[in-house]
Amino acid sequence: MMYNLLVTGAATPSKLRAALATAFHIAVHDVDVVDAFGDPDQRNWGAAVSCEYTALHGDLSWALDLYAQEFVSNPPKEEALAKELAALIGQLVFFSAAEELPSAYWVASPDGRFTRARVVVSDDEEPVYRVDAVEKPLQRLPGAHVMRIAEVVGELKIPTPLTDTFRERLSAQESVSGAPGWDAWTRLGAWEKLVAHMASGWAGSGWCPPDLYRDRLEARDGLERVAPRLAEAIAGELWSVLHRLDSAYAGLTVEDKGGELAGLLLGAKARQRQLGWWWYRRPEPLPW
Numbered sequence: 440m441m442y443n444l445l446v447t448g449a450a451t452p453s454k455l456r457a458a459l460a461t462a463f464h465i466a467v468h469d470v471d472v473v474d475a476f477g478d479p480d481q482r483n484w485g486a487a488v489s490c491e492y493t494a495l496h497g498d499l500s501w502a503l504d505l506y507a508q509e510f511v512s513n514p515p516k517e518e519a520l521a522k523e524l525a526a527l528i529g530q531l532v533f534f535s536a537a538e539e540l541p542s543a544y545w546v547a548s549p550d551g552r553f554t555r556a557r558v559v560v561s562d563d564e565e566p567v568y569r570v571d572a573v574e575k576p577l578q579r580l581p582g583a584h585v586m587r588i589a590e591v592v593g594e595l596k597i598p599t600p601l602t603d604t605f606r607e608r609l610s611a612q613e614s615v616s617g618a619p620g621w622d623a624w625t626r627l628g629a630w631e632k633l634v635a636h637m638a639s640g641w642a643g644s645g646w647c648p649p650d651l652y653r654d655r656l657e658a659r660d661g662l663e664r665v666a667p668r669l670a671e672a673i674a675g676e677l678w679s680v681l682h683r684l685d686s687a688y689a690g691l692t693v694e695d696k697g698g699e700l701a702g703l704l705l706g707a708k709a710r711q712r713q714l715g716w717w718w719y720r721r722p723e724p725l726p727w
Contacts, residue, residue, distance in 0.1 A: 440514045442505040444521060445533040445544070445558070445568070447579055450501055455490060458527035462520055463488050463511060475504070487511050497568040498580060499533070499558070521547040531579055533558065538594035546570075548577060555588050589648040597635050597643075601680045602628040608676055619668040623677055626665065627684075629658035634684050637691050637722055647726040653704040659717050685717070692720035700725070 452472045460467040471486035475493045482489075488511065493502040507514045515523065521532040525547040533556060536543035546556045554575035561567040572584040606614070606624050613620025633655035641647055662681060666674050695701075700721035701709040709718075
């Protein structure tokens, strides 16, 4: 099993070796901790756990590339390993988030807390690693902005089983980018993600950026426009799925006769557009 971690502050090879032995429940002599650019002849290639470290510049001090052999029993998940290492070495330990953004990380602090972080890497010959933002304040990173990191919410891995089934019903011709079927599939996925995210209590983020919420309501608008362009059978499939999702959305929201949500999301444009009923219902409380 492989792990890729980033660490703040001083972390000597001997301290890392002892911490990894504890985390993997193995003897210290079964852990190999070496400089990634060191002499390969000095490596313990048969070690149960290998760790190559690379010195970094900026807010982060070390990159750790770890490999646990297949015979290591019950290797921890990356999140659990980051949490234990942070406690053992007294440093912040970063690991990549699931979202497909190179800057998206989670960070474990020595007190056992996790928060999201945005890590920016410069284009210098010797890259500088800067922790640009964190969602909770961390004393060891006083220069990081404390803010909600909006871009990761749009990349959350939210299952869309109804949209996936609809996609399977499309012919190859209907699935081509720009075709009505493709348009319906992509918009339906956005709508299902909003409904599913809301139903989960905004799991994975704890909130939803207003711009993203607006985009997904506009995806629902688009489904009204694309439905008449679909073949009758596919249009029927679409309306069937929409009935389920719309019912769920209605059940998760409250009536908003005054158009508070539309006003917040669209500003003056709200009065210039004919809006579907979904614009006149809102989650309570609002998720931002």
